Amino acid sequence: xxxxxxxxxxxxxxxxxxxxxxxxxxxxxxxxxxxxxxxxxxxxxxxxxxxxxxxxxxxxxxxxxx
Numbered sequence: 001x002x003x004x005x006x007x008x009x010x011x012x013x014x015x016x017x018x019x020x021x022x023x024x025x026x027x028x029x030x031x032x033x034x035x036x037x038x039x040x041x042x043x044x045x046x047x048x049x050x051x052x053x054x055x056x057x058x059x060x061x062x063x064x065x066x
Contacts, residue, residue: 008058011055011058012058022055026052029046029052032048033049
């Protein structure tokens with residue numbers, strides 16, 4: 001996955017500095033999947049949730065709801 005190529009420290013800084021944006025983005029991922037893909041793609045297979053999980057792994061210290 002290309003997201004693995006991104007510097008984790010840069011993302012941690014970004015997530016910590018943009019908590020509202022991260023929360024809204026997480027809500028949008030869930031909403032979009034629920035509306036358009038729920039019947040055809042499992043959550044685990046949907047790219048948005050894969051990215052969301054990667055961000056959660058990076059964000060242990062920042063404790064941002066995503």
